Structure formats: C-alpha cells, structure tokens
Amino acid sequence: MISRWFHQLGSPRYFYRFSGRLIPWLAVPCAVLMVAGLYQGLVVAPPDYQQGESYRIMFVHVPSAWMSLFIYMVMAGAGAIALIWHMKLAEVIAISSAHIGASFTFLALITGSIWGKPMWGTWWVWDARLTSELILLFLYLGVIALHNAIDDKRTAARATAILSIVGVVNIPIIHYSVEWWNTLHQGPTVTKFDAPSIDYRMLIPLLLMAVAFKLYYAVVVLMRARCELLERERNTLWVSELAESK
C-alpha cells in the first residue's frame, strides 16, 4: 500500500493536489512555533554573561545556518534520486530547494556579519567558517544559474544534480571548520556529543526556531514545487482545466 502511495505521489497531478492540502497543516504549526520561539528568545531568555543582549541574533542566525546545510543535503539527495530513477518530482524538489537554500545561506551570512560587528569589531573576516559558508552561497547561486542557462528542463535537472552532488564535499568542511582550523567564529555549543553547553532558557527558543524554520522550508518548497510542476505540465489537460476553473 505504501509503495502504491509513493507511486501516486510521483504523479504530478496527485502531488499537486496532495501538497495543496498539506501546506496549511504545515504552515499553522510553523507560525505557532515561530511566535513561541521569538517570544522565548527575545523576552524570556536572559542576556548572555559575555555578549549581553546582542547574542539574541543567534535565534535567527543559527537556525538559518543549520537550514543552509540541511537544504543543501536535501537538494543533493533529490538530485541523486533524479539522476538514478529519473523521477520528475525529485528534479522539481531539487531546483525549488536551491532558491530557498540560497535565501537561508544569505541570511546566515548577513546576520552573522551583523553579529560580528559589535562582538568581533569587524563585519567580515576570511576565516574558515565564514569562507566555506560563502562558498556554499556561490554553490547555490551556481546551481540556479546553471538551471536557468539550460532550456530543456530535464537536461538542466541532470546538470544541476551533478553540480550539487560534487558540492556536497563543502558540507563537512563547513560543519567541522571551527574544529579543524583556528577560527574567529565560536565553536559548537549544541551539535556536539556531550551535553550542550548552553543555558536551557536559551536552548529552548533556539530549538523552537529551528523546528519552525524546518516547517517553513517544507511549506515554501512545496509552494515552489507546485509552480514548477504547473509550468512543466502546462500542456496537459489537468493543468488547463485547473487554470480555467480559477
């Protein structure tokens, strides 16, 4: 039964209908968690003993940075599925993810820069963490540019899949950069094997925001995927019927 459902989901028409119904069920918890996370992070959490109130930038910076890596893995994974099984839906998810991933990478870089100015005294340094994250942004932009440069969508999907799979090498570099090299960027406080070295009143809003961002990504990637599907399927009967019923 599950394999039949999976097969159905691969049909653009079914996916379009199913995702349309799914979006509100993701969007509402996303909004609730985000409001809760913002309240906990901006009002409830105490100021940091070293960084004062400025550390509150963390509640957008860290989840954005996590998402920039997570979405890249989704994009490369979907690219691999598209290459191996020629699944159209995977192609659509991959290119839709590229735009959102680029947004989150941009956010991680810009909020990090704004945090760096008062804490480090500079907007930017060429240290390993910042540089590898900047390369991630270029990888995303490269994927988008390559996709736009090729008219045939299926060829474009194959080319971008290969580019994004090659770029996966950058992901562990970003993650471990703060351990492998001496960086101005601080080390991990949450994603390490022993207990997180962060006050739970700061950890809770951080995790709330992280889950909210995951749900947000699910919502917007489905919205983008639906548009991409409509465009690819514009000559089919179900799309023209749908368009005329609006």
Add this chain to the structure above:
Amino acid sequence: MNEFFHMGGYAFYVWSSYAIALVVLVLNVLVPMRNRRRLLAAIARRARRTRRT
C-alpha cells in the same frame, strides 16, 4: 518596554538582523504565490485562445 527595544545598546544590530530575516522569509512566501497566480492566468488565456481557433 523601552528597555526591550533598546536591547542593552545593541538595538541596531539585533533589530536589523530580525528585520532582514523577516523580509527574506516573507518574500519567499510571496514570490511563489505571485508566480502561481500569473502562471495559471497565462495558461487559462492560452487555453481559451486555442479553443477559439
């Protein structure tokens, strides 16, 4: 309340971060909404035109 917006002197840094994040997140929702509307309108226009000929 004033103290909250003051952010211990870091108001510019904290609030500009949150403002930029808000703009980026909202844009990522609005762009696909607008694209879908435009796309469906274009497809419907073309479908009507082909039927007439």
